[in-house]
Amino acid sequence: xxxxxxxxxxxxxxxxxxxxxxxxxxxxxxxxxxxxxxxxxxxxxxxxxxxxxxxxxxxxxxxxxxxxxxxxxxxxxxxxxxxxxxxxxxxxxxxxxxxxxxxxxxxxxxxxxxxxxxxxxxxxxxxxxxxxxxxxxxxxxxxxxxxxxxxxxxxxxxxxxxxxxxxxxxxxxxxxxxxxxxxxxxxxxxxxxxxxxxxxxxxxxxxxxxxxxxxxxxxxxxxxxxxxxxxxxxxxxxxxxxxxxxxxxxxxxxxxxxxxxxxxxxxxxxxxxxxxxxxxxxxxxxxxxxxxxxxxxxxxxxxxxxxxxxxxxxxxxxxxxxxxxxxxxxxxxxxxxxxxxxxxxxxxxxxxxxx
Numbered sequence: 190x191x192x193x194x195x196x197x198x199x200x201x202x203x204x205x206x207x208x209x210x211x212x213x214x215x216x217x218x219x220x221x222x223x224x225x226x227x228x229x230x231x232x233x234x235x236x237x238x239x240x241x242x243x244x245x246x247x248x249x250x251x252x253x254x255x256x257x258x259x260x261x262x263x264x265x266x267x268x269x270x271x272x273x274x275x276x277x278x279x280x281x282x283x284x285x286x287x288x289x290x291x292x293x294x295x296x297x298x299x300x301x302x303x304x305x306x307x308x309x310x311x312x313x314x315x316x317x318x319x320x321x322x323x324x325x326x327x328x329x330x331x332x333x334x335x336x337x338x339x340x341x342x343x344x345x346x347x348x349x350x351x352x353x354x355x356x357x358x359x360x361x362x363x364x365x366x367x368x369x370x371x372x373x374x375x376x377x378x379x380x381x382x383x384x385x386x387x388x389x390x391x392x393x394x395x396x397x398x399x400x401x402x403x404x405x406x407x408x409x410x411x412x413x414x415x416x417x418x419x420x421x422x423x424x425x426x427x428x429x430x431x432x433x434x435x436x437x438x439x440x441x442x443x444x445x446x447x448x449x450x451x452x453x454x455x456x457x458x459x460x461x462x463x464x465x466x467x468x469x470x471x472x473x474x475x476x477x478x479x480x481x482x483x484x485x486x487x488x489x490x491x492x493x494x495x496x497x498x499x500x501x502x503x504x505x506x507x508x509x510x511x512x513x514x515x516x517x518x519x520x521x522x523x524x525x526x527x528x529x530x531x532x533x534x535x536x537x538x539x540x541x542x543x544x
Contacts, residue, residue: 223466224253225473228267228280230456231258237490245485246476252469261286268295268461275461278470281322283368284314284455288524291318296459300471304478304496311453311521312495319459321495322477323486326451326519327372330427332417334441344424344445347376351398358423359402360416363543365535367409372452373426374538375522380449385523388534395542406543414440428454429512430491450518455495 229235235256243254257267257276261283268280272295282290290296291314299317312321329344335358336343350359350373362370377399378384378391404421407413410431416422417440432444458477460470476482483494488502493512501509527534 222251222253223469224255225279225466225469226255226257226277227473228257228259228264228277230260230281231256234281234490234492237486237492241485241489242477242482245481246473250469250472252473254473265290265295269293273463275464277461278464278466279458279460279474281456281458282319284321284453284457285368285522285524285528287314287319287457287459289528290459291315292525292528295462297462297467299460299474302475302478304475307480307498308478308495309497309516311519312455312457314457319457320474320478321455321457322483323456323492324495324516325428325430325454325456325493326515327369327426327428327454328447328451328515329424329445330432330435330442331424331445332420332422332441333443335420335423343443345448347373347380347447347449348398349447350377350402350424353402355402355424357402357404358421359399359404360413360422360425361399361403361406362410362426363406363408363538365538365543367407368454369410369426369428370406371527372454372522375527376447376449376452376520379520386526386530388530388537392537392541400542414438417442429515430493433491433508446515446518450520451515453519453521456492 229238235258239254239256246252247254257264259267264280264282265286268275268277268290280290296318299320301317305313305317305320308320309324312324314320329347329349331344335341341354349355361373364370364374374391375385375388378388381390381394383390405416410427413422413425413427414435417435427444429444432442435442458474460467460474464470478496480494480496480499483492483496483499484501486492487494487499487505487509493509499509
């Protein structure tokens with residue numbers, strides 16, 4: 190009997206020891222799983238990436254990706270506050286804000302890789318200090334219901350904003366606070382003979398051309414849907430992506446590519462300088478430039494790829510082909526010049542245009 194008890198006890202001891210080994214190895218595996226923090230826009234973009242883009246990388250590299258949500262300005266402020274001991278590893282920023290982040294020394298150069306040759310040249314910023322993962326462009330949006338009622342042909346030029354027939358029907362986002370408004374003003378300024386450094390021609394001619402047509406200067410595009418539905422807004426600066434979202438809500442809008450070119454509006458990524466996981470951060474940044482990652486972002490979030498080799502599924506094929514056509518004459522702004530003169534520009538815009 191004692192022998193039997195002794196045997197049972199030995200078996201139990203072995204089982205406990207085995208269980209402890211398993212628990213220890215599970216804990217060890219858990220301990221080996223690293224965490225990367227990515228600063229990016231919350232909402233739709235965060236959902237698309239956490240559910241459909243990041244998982245493949247997490248699984249392949251035994252890593253957990255945690256999103257730090259916020260606007261580009263929020264993320265930049267967080268990166269700046271922790272410059273000496275970064276809390277994030279990679280950040281997504283709008284191109285104009287990214288140019289500032291690079292100047293402030295917050296990004297480290299991305300390691301060279303064949304994938305960079307597959308990107309649109311405009312997607313590689315400052316010798317690989319950052320790279321675009323989502324490319325859009327600002328062109329013109331128009332209210333198809335008003336245009337149909339009036340028998341107007343779709344707009345074809347930035348200068349259509351100055352056509353007297355649109356008096357009181359142009360809605361313009363503030364160039365001091367909105368990227369869309371700034372893009373549209375700078376393209377108008379180029380047509381009038383200026384450049385990103387010299388905005389004198391645009392300011393000089395505004396009051397006698399586009400200015401009289403503007404019904405309202407809005408701080409951002411949030412109010413636009415309501416103004417279109419109320420037949421207040423006929424024509425306005427906007428992106429194909431924003432137009433597509435409005436159309437899904439049955440709002441009567443369409444996008445028009447200006448003949449002078451749209452303006453590239455890009456979300457870039459950069460690896461944060463001096464972060465705690467430099468190699469893994471670089472690996473994630475490279476993965477996000479691949480056709481695999483960008484096809485998933487296109488399919489599940491409507492994010493247009495910077496990688497020219499992305500193959501769209503049947504549902505997105507026509508849209509991708511159209512986007513590639515828009516890219517043919519899209520213009521790039523000189524953000525270093527714009528950012529350097531931005532406080533003075535904003536003050537002048539607020540004083541002379543939105544007064």
